[in-house]
Amino acid sequence: MIKVKYVGYLASIAGVHEEEINAENAKIRELLRLKGNVNWDEVIILVNGRPAGLDTTVKKGDEVTVLPFTSGG
Amino acid sequence: MKGWNGAILRVDLTEKKYSVQKIAPEFAAKWVGGRGFAARIIWEEVPAGADPLGPHNVLVFATGPLTGLTVPSSGKMVVAAKSPLTSGYGDGNIGSMASVEMRKAGYDAIVVKGASEKPVVLVVEDGKVSFEPADDLWGLDTFTAERRLRERYGKTAGILLIGQAGENLVRYATVISQEGRSAGRPGMGAVMGSKKLKAVVVKGTGSPEVHDPKELARIGAEAYRAIKESSMYDFWMRQGTMLTIQWSQENSVLPAYNFSEGVFDEYRGIDGYKMEEYKIGQRSCPLCNMSCGNVITDANGLESELDYENVAMLGSNIGLGDLKKVAVLNRLADMYGIDTISLGNSIGFAMELSEKGVIQEKIEWGDFDAAKQLLEDIVHRRGLGELLSLGVRRTAEKLGGDAPKYAVHVKGLEVSAYECHAAPGMALAYATSPIGAHHKDAWVIAWETKTDRLGYGREKAEKVVEFQRIRGGMFESIVACRLPWIEIGLNLEYYPKLFHAATGVTMSLEDFNAVADRIYAQIRAFWIREHGGWSREMDTPPRKWFETKLTKGPFKGVSLDPGKYQRLLDYYYEIRGWDSRGVPRRTTLEKLGLADVAEQLSKVVKLEP
Ligand code: SF4
Secondary structure, three states, X not given: OEEEEEOOHHHHHHOOOEEEEOOOEEEHHHHOOOOOOOOHHHEEEEEOXXXXXXXXXXXXXXXXXXXXXXXXX | OOOOOOEEEEEEOOOOEEEEEEOOHHHHHHHOOHHHHHHHHHHHHOXXXXXXXXXXXXXXXXXXXXXXXXXXXXXXXXXXXEOOOOOOEXXXXXXXXXXXXXXXXXXXXXXXXXXOOOOEEEEEEOOEEEEEEOOOOOOOOHHHHHXXXXXXXXXXXXXXXOOHHHHOOOOOEOEEEOOOEEXXXXXXXXXXXXXXXXXXXXXXXXXXXXXXXXXXXXXXXXXXXXXXXXXXXXXXXXXXXXXXXXXXXXXXXXXXXXXXXOXXXXXXXXXXXXXXXXXXXXXXXXXXOOOOEEEEEOOOOOEEEEOHHHHHHHOHHHOOXXXXXXXXXXXXXXXXXXXXXHHHHXXXXXXXXXXXXXXXXXXXXXXXXXXXXXXXXXXXXXXXXXXXXXXXXXXXXXXXXXXXXXXXXXXXXXXXXXXXXXXXXXXXXXXXOEOEOOOOOOOOHHHHHHOOOOOOOHHHHHHHHXXXXXXXXXXXXXXXXXXXXXXXXXXXOHHHHHXXXXXXXXXXXXXXXXXXXXXXXHHHHHHHHHHOOOOHHXXXXXXXXXXXXXXXXXXXXXXXXXXXXXXXXXXXXXXXXXXXXXXXXXXXXXXXXXXXXXXXXXXXXXXXX
16 A cells, blocks of 8 residues: 545645555556646655655555645745 | 835834934835834944843834735734844734834834833824823733723724733743734844833824825735635635644654654644634734634633644644643733743743753643743743743853753744754754744745755755845835745735835835845844854854754654755855855945945954955
8 A cells, every 4th residue: 555645735636635545666646636737846745754756656655745835934 | 205104203212202204215215114124223223232121222113115005915014123032133023903004104114212111002193192101001911901902092003012021021022913913033022021111002094105006906906816816725714824734744844842853743633634623713914815813712712823833832842732732822922922932942942951850840741731830930930930031042051061952042042833953954044044043034945845855055055045035035124924925826026016006116026135135234234243243153053953863753863964054054155245254245235235334344343355
């Protein structure tokens, strides 16, 4: 299983906060519920808490987090 | 002059006198307003070495040419003075009807000097100024005192006031308005207290004359609409800045246990979703359509207005994972008029000192009752609270031994709610903020996460300067809230357009950058004059981020690298045109139109060419 978490308004767009996807290996872009409806420059992707990109390959047990590019108030 | 009222109300509390000073158009163009006005006035009028809690300190309430106009989130003003916490320049911004009313009353700023012998309320109604006795209000919390003033002066009066923390000269007392808006982290409330100024009440019946009212209304309406149409708007209206709890947790920058960790196991107990469960309302600064003050009922059933900073500092940073209890502390802080950030930092500091055996008192992480007691003791300056009321730097100096290792501040101002063991760019932003460690001038964590999270490259220093120019320069001087831009993505180009429609003066974003650089150099000059020189240590993040490592989360084992940080600081100085000590070069000052500052400064330090 690969866990995918959506944070903030991205969860509203994706329609879920988090989900487990049954996959061994995958590129992050194949796993996301966000497609043409977001500006990728304004999205941060983390794998196990460390910065990653849409084309990063993840494996079973990894956790992908997708966050808005906020600006800390 | 259009856009500006062109007038400053000058008040002398010792003599109980006032006068109105005209603002020269060149002065307005050079400093714009808000922080720009404040920085220059404080430089010119606070004598070097003046006691920040003495009559010679000057308290400035300054709006900008966009303040109070029908443009997004423009109900703000800057409150500034020499800081009793840092002994340098201090300021903060506040959203309040007082900003709008000050502009309607015909002033761009109110400058207060001297000190009253007895408690006083300054009442400004258009051209009429009076000094009303405040003996009956002295000793009251800000909520009660404001309600009384409202009964006297009406529902729409603009009111700024202090609580017991300001009266008792707690070094991080703030100025409060509308039961929860707070300004001036570096002790602006204590400065008011030292002048025995309990409150400022402002009412106006006019409105500032603008260059092109139609154009201003058109662009203003378009900008309000753009905010509402943003894809981020709906979620923002649900959680506001409270989303940042989860965001910071995921990014390992949520301060936990006095900035020892960047993740907090109980974060779900204090996050935006938890807040939504308890939410009963939403409050806003005037003229804003993205109200970010989320109100919940606290553990005592009373209303408390929350945002990210106060929840992180009074929650995860002291190991407290119960939002309703955090809300109790937050409400008390607002009532007493004390900065929630420095308070959460001070309580966390005390908890760590207790854990490490530096002090005898037993104060456990997450102990709500102990935290509440400490809050009361700080506000009333008793026991350990007396010491902590001075801020963590002075407390650490007085305790000696290992205490300074755990004091998380820059220039004496406690760090706000971003943990930076694993965020060198943000650490630089804190270290070079012109008031001490605050995030309002530059916040670069999202950007560094997306580029090179643990890197120390020159582009990080460039990014910090870029944000300082926009956030700390333009927004703090036009005076409007930066959140429509940074949180909702409102196009920055709106601001020069709105500025032109208001004032008739054409300024590009680059021109605003030049004003920002002037303001930063002016503020830096003030600090140098106060300190009789400068050293790089003053622009260095807290020791803790270098000397300890994160023990949890994805960045476990990470700390800041002292050598690489020094290189980053070199880049920063270079970009600013400051020398390797952090002192602006003579040529830099001259280029910014500050030859007179160079002249004065050269009597304190040798200026590099
Ligand atoms: S966004 Fe928040 S802080 Fe800014 S003006 Fe609106 S309510 Fe005030």
